[in-house]
Amino acid sequence: MSPRCRSTPPSCGRPPVPEQPVGTSTGRVPFGSRLRTAMDSRGQLCVGIDPHPALLAAWGLADDPASLERFSLTVLEAVGADVAAVKPQVALFERHGSAGLAVLERLLAACADAGVLSIADAKRGDIGSTMAGYADAWLRDGSALAADAVTLSPYLGFESLRPALDLAAATGRGVFVLALTSNPEGASVQHVGGDQSVAARIVAAAAAENSRELGSPGPGSTGLGSTGLGSTGLVVGATVGRALTGLGLDLAAAQAPILAPGLGAQGATGADLRATFGPAFPNVLATSSRDILAAGPAPAALRDAAARTLAGLSG
Numbered sequence: 001m002s003p004r005c006r007s008t009p010p011s012c013g014r015p016p017v018p019e020q021p022v023g024t025s026t027g028r029v030p031f032g033s034r035l036r037t038a039m040d041s042r043g044q045l046c047v048g049i050d051p052h053p054a055l056l057a058a059w060g061l062a063d064d065p066a067s068l069e070r071f072s073l074t075v076l077e078a079v080g081a082d083v084a085a086v087k088p089q090v091a092l093f094e095r096h097g098s099a100g101l102a103v104l105e106r107l108l109a110a111c112a113d114a115g116v117l118s119i120a121d122a123k124r125g126d127i128g129s130t131m132a133g134y135a136d137a138w139l140r141d142g143s144a145l146a147a148d149a150v151t152l153s154p155y156l157g158f159e160s161l162r163p164a165l166d167l168a169a170a171t172g173r174g175v176f177v178l179a180l181t182s183n184p185e186g187a188s189v190q191h192v193g194g195d196q197s198v199a200a201r202i203v204a205a206a207a208a209e210n211s212r213e214l215g216s217p218g219p220g221s222t223g224l225g226s227t228g229l230g231s232t233g234l235v236v237g238a239t240v241g242r243a244l245t246g247l248g249l250d251l252a253a254a255q256a257p258i259l260a261p262g263l264g265a266q267g268a269t270g271a272d273l274r275a276t277f278g279p280a281f282p283n284v285l286a287t288s289s290r291d292i293l294a295a296g297p298a299p300a301a302l303r304d305a306a307a308r309t310l311a312g313l314s315g
């Protein structure tokens with residue numbers, strides 16, 4: 001991260017997302033409120049920081065930790081002041097071992113300094129007792145890997161995620177639970193069960209968490225307005241198309257932030273997103289990685305690519 005962004009965030013462009021009234025035991029405003037504020041002021045785009053080996057090579061960088069850091073901080077410096085969130089893909093740091101994880105720690109600290117929300121894309125999930133360890137790593141105050149939110153996999157049952165749900169609530173952080181993923185193979189698990197599909201159960205469980213946090217939405221509510229967004233988000237691919245209505249999922253009523261990957265490199269467009277999510281679209285945080293990152297390494301080109309993607313979301 002450049003000294004410019006680290007020491008004086010407002011000079012990077014738009015001001016950091018504000019920390020407002022106290023809402024959690026740590027005094028941090030709940031993640032859902034912070035994301036709502038960020039999306040309202042900066043738009044509904046998250047830029048994925050996915051340092052694939054092929055992208056490092058295309059940027060003229062080596063496949064090593066020093067290059068990983070240069071890549072990641074260049075992306076953050078280029079777009080961090082303009083977008084609602086960034087999402088480092090943890091696997092692509094892990095593949096560099098402990099040195100890669102140290103880069104991720106510094107990147108997450110730089111995100112906080114720059115005033116942009118960070119979502120660690122770790123897709124964690126385990127039996128409850130072990131889940132507490134993952135929760136500690138990604139959601140505890142003082143952890144070197146703490147992010148504003150983390151992605152979780154509910155394959156061991158939604159309730160197995162409880163340690164992360166509770167720690168996120170206590171520290172004003174958030175989670176995004178996989179519901180309908182963007183990859184074609186996801187259907188073989190997530191669509192099972194007809195109108196009681198696995199995906200529908202995950203959406204219902206997230207909705208219950210958000211009702212506990214915010215109160216229940218009124219009849220016909222879009223989950224917007226005074227109740228805002230809860231901090232238990234869902235991952236629903238931008239590519240899922242009609243599966244959403246086919247499975248009868250009522251995403252708007254879940255009061256959940258919806259992380260929607262699949263733009264660009266996986267083929268979805270802004271128009272697909274609006275058509276797919278309909279009344280829930282205002283709660284969608286669209287995320288794109290390779291399509292934007294391929295514009296680098298020039299910061300201005302990265303910024304332009306992000307701006308084009310954001311413009312495409314509004315049609």
Ligand SMILES: O=C(O)c1cc(=O)[nH]c(=O)n1[C@@H]1O[C@H](COP(=O)(O)O)[C@@H](O)[C@H]1O
Pocket residue numbers: 048050089121151180181182183235236237259261262263264265266287288289290291
């Ligand atoms: O949780 C995710 O972010 C995720 C869920 C999903 O269903 N599909 C999906 O592509 N992702 C992630 O979103 C990013 C998509 O990258 P691009 O296809 O390059 O935009 C990758 O980091 C994926 O791991």
